[in-house]
Amino acid sequence: QSALTQPASVSGSPGQSITISCTGTNSNIGTYNYVSWYQQHPGKAPKLMIYDVSNRPSGVSNRFSGSKSADTASLTISGLQAEDEADYYCSSYTGSSTAVVFGGGTKLTVL
Amino acid sequence: EVQLLESGGGLVQPGGSLRLSCAASGFTFSNRAMSWVRQAPGKGLEWVSAISGRSERTYYADSVKGRFSISRDNSKNTLFLQMNSLRAEDTAIYYCAKPPRGEVTGEFDYWGQGTLVTVSS
Numbered sequence: 001q002s003a004l005t006q007p008a009s010v011s012g013s014p015g016q017s018i019t020i021s022c023t024g025t026n027s028n029i030g031t032y033n034y035v036s037w038y039q040q041h042p043g044k045a046p047k048l049m050i051y052d053v054s055n056r057p058s059g060v061s062n063r064f065s066g067s068k069s070a071d072t073a074s075l076t077i078s079g080l081q082a083e084d085e086a087d088y089y090c091s092s093y094t095g096s097s098t099a100v101v102f103g104g105g106t107k108l109t110v111l
Numbered sequence: 112e113v114q115l116l117e118s119g120g121g122l123v124q125p126g127g128s129l130r131l132s133c134a135a136s137g138f139t140f141s142n143r144a145m146s147w148v149r150q151a152p153g154k155g156l157e158w159v160s161a162i163s164g165r166s167e168r169t170y171y172a173d174s175v176k177g178r179f180s181i182s183r184d185n186s187k188n189t190l191f192l193q194m195n196s197l198r199a200e201d202t203a204i205y206y207c208a209k210p211p212r213g214e215v216t217g218e219f220d221y222w223g224q225g226t227l228v229t230v231s232s
Contacts, residue, residue: 034216038156045222046148046156051211057220089156093217099170100146100158100217 003028003101004090011109017078020106022090023071028101030071034093037066037075040105041086049088050075077108085110113137113221115207120226127197127230133190133207133223141165141185144215147192149203150225159205160192161215170215175201197230204228 005023012018022029022037029035035053038046048057050066053073063078073092077084090103119131133145146161160181161170169181180193190207204227208219 034218036218038219040156045206045224046219047222048211048218048220051218051220057211087155091156091158091217093215097170098172099161099215102148102156102158105155 003094004092004103006088006090006103006106008104009107009109011111012077012080013111014080014082016080017076018080018108019077020075020088020090020108022073022075022092022103024073024092024101025071027096028071028092028094029068029073032093032095033068035066035068035073036091037064037073038089038091039084039086040089046089080110082110084108113209115209115221115223117205117207117223117226120205120228122229122231123197124232125198125230128193128195129197129228131192131194131205131226131228133192135188135190135207135209138209140183140188142213143209144213145183145190146208146210146215146219147181147190148206148208148219148222149201149228150206151200151203154203157203158217162190163215164213168215194228197228199230202228202230 037050147159204225207223211220
């Protein structure tokens, strides 16, 4: 069981927007702004899409955005495209000796 | 260009040991905490361990604490993971990952290609 809870799957049609939630506790997401999101295509290494809750690394499309409210972080993808179909993972810093926790992952299907 | 190249994976029997390496280039290695993250076949990402830039602090997931040991050689820009008392559930691709800033924050802007560890008799 993952420390952060994500929906197992979400889907949307091209051009639509979707949001993936990531629920933690006040020991991780609720306290720290070190929340990040990763995209992973089959057989590939994860790719950082969002860090520090809402910052996009250079080169990541502005169709990807992140936010946080209390113990829950969210990733929103607008203007869905076929290449967005992938697995998405959230992570958070915990401030403890077990420093990092990941969510269980969400499979995004573009219909 | 940042590069992370893992090596050392392979097939090992339950109870055995393995040492993974990650050769880093393209950034000032000693200024960055580094982590290992693993992914079991068909499963999600699991953070394994982290080490501060000058090895002052180490961090471990509960699932590997007491069995795995992380270390680094800043003179060779290399990260290590010593894995002992291996179990079937340790079977996974092991990724080396770099943070965007110096400290351990659980955020990783570069990942290696991964090395596969299979624990089986």
